[in-house]
Amino acid sequence: xxxxxxPTEKQxxxxxxxxxxxRIELMKEARTLAQRAWLESGQVSDLCLNPxxxxxxxxxxxxxxxxNPADLPPDSPLYANSSLVKAAxxxxxxxxxxxxxxxxxxxxxxxxxxxxxxxxxEHMSKDEFRATxxxxxxxxxxxxxxxxxxxxxxxxxYFADMFAHMFLIPNSTAARLADPxxxxxxxxxxxxxxxxxxxxxxxxxxxxxxxxxxxxxTPPKDFASV
Ligand SMILES: [Zn+2]
Numbered sequence: 672x673x674x675x676x677x678p679t680e681k682q683x684x685x686x687x688x689x690x691x692x693x694r695i696e697l698m699k700e701a702r703t704l705a706q707r708a709w710l711e712s713g714q715v716s717d718l719c720l721n722p723x724x725x726x727x728x729x730x731x732x733x734x735x736x737x738x739n740p741a742d743l744p745p746d747s748p749l750y751a752n753s754s755l756v757k758a759a760x761x762x763x764x765x766x767x768x769x770x771x772x773x774x775x776x777x778x779x780x781x782x783x784x785x786x787x788x789x790x791x792x793e794h795m796s797k798d799e800f801r802a803t804x805x806x807x808x809x810x811x812x813x814x815x816x817x818x819x820x821x822x823x824x825x826x827x828x829y830f831a832d833m834f835a836h837m838f839l840i841p842n843s844t845a846a847r848l849a850d851p852x853x854x855x856x857x858x859x860x861x862x863x864x865x866x867x868x869x870x871x872x873x874x875x876x877x878x879x880x881x882x883x884x885x886x887x888x889t890p891p892k893d894f895a896s897v
Contacts, residue, residue, distance in 0.1 A: 686803065687794040689826035695884045697822065698833055698877060704789045705837035722781035722838065726766060731788070733781070735770035743808060750810060753780035755787055757805040764788065775867040776811070779835050783809055786834025787827065818876075836874045839866050845878040 691697040712728035726733050738751040752772055757764045766784045768777045787807060792800055809828070815821045822829045844864070848855055848871075861868045 686791065686805070686827075689790070689830050691822075691826070694819070694822050694829075695881060697826070697830055698837075698881055700793075701786070701830060701833035702837045702842065704786075704793060705834055705841075708785070708789060708838060709841075722778050722785060722835075725785055725838075726781060729764075729785070729788070730762075731764040731766055731785070734765060734767040735777075736767050737771060738767075738769050750812065751808045752776060752811050753784055753809045755784040755805060755807050755809075757788070757803075759802055759804040762801065773867075775861070775865055775870065778839065778865055779867065779870055780809055780811075782835035782838045783828075783831045786831035786838070789834060790827070790830050833877070836870065836877060839870065840864060840874040842878070845874055849875055849878050849882075 689697065691700070708725055712725050723733060738754075740750075743751055750769075752769050754767045755765075756767075766781060768780055772780065784807075787805070791803070791805065795803065807827075809831075813825075813828075814832070815824070847853075848860060857868045857871055861871045864871065866874075
């Protein structure tokens with residue numbers, strides 16, 4: 672895809688906005704779409720779920736590149752972890768990963784971008800989705816420290832992040848690791864799952880948050896914030 676074929680910022684609209692009244696509602700939909708993604712693609716194994724296999728299954732092209740600050744929108748930080756470009760009508764969908772990122776971060780970025788696409792496919796008609804160009808960048812550093820604030824101010828990225836957490840670490844795995852009797856070696860478990868320790872901690876936080884909202888349990892202090 673050449674540069675002048677890329678959609679401009681203005682062409683990004685209109686895209687459907689996430690409309691969840693709270694994080695739990697969003698979490699449920701993210702999990703439903705993650706489960707559908709495993710089932711559709713045959714990625715049903717519990718461990719090391721493979722976003723590259725999912726991209727291939729859906730026909731998305733994956734690239735690795737070193738992002739050049741000059742290619743980024745002017746108001747963005749000087750570093751990007753990934754980008755997603757979907758052309759109008761041709762059906763071409765490209766996900767580019769920052770090649771200097773470690774594998775766990777690349778896997779998360781891939782799952783994040785696929786999460787955006789899952790959202791749009793779910794909330795647009797086939798014709799609308801085909802006709803709409805999309806171009807987004809992911810910067811992990813853009814995420815505010817406060818989870819609720821992130822949900823309120825950037826629901827698209829919050830959803831894509833949630834999809835990535837749900838896809839990379841299914842509920843059954845989170846439930847096993849959330850056992851209060853268990854002392855978790857975060858480093859080892861994260862290595863096994865091929866995710867960063869931060870992703871694993873966040874995923875357990877979301878697991879506890881959902882439990883707390885089901886009035887079954889409250890999050891332990893360690894997971895009070897991410
Ligand atoms: Zn994003």
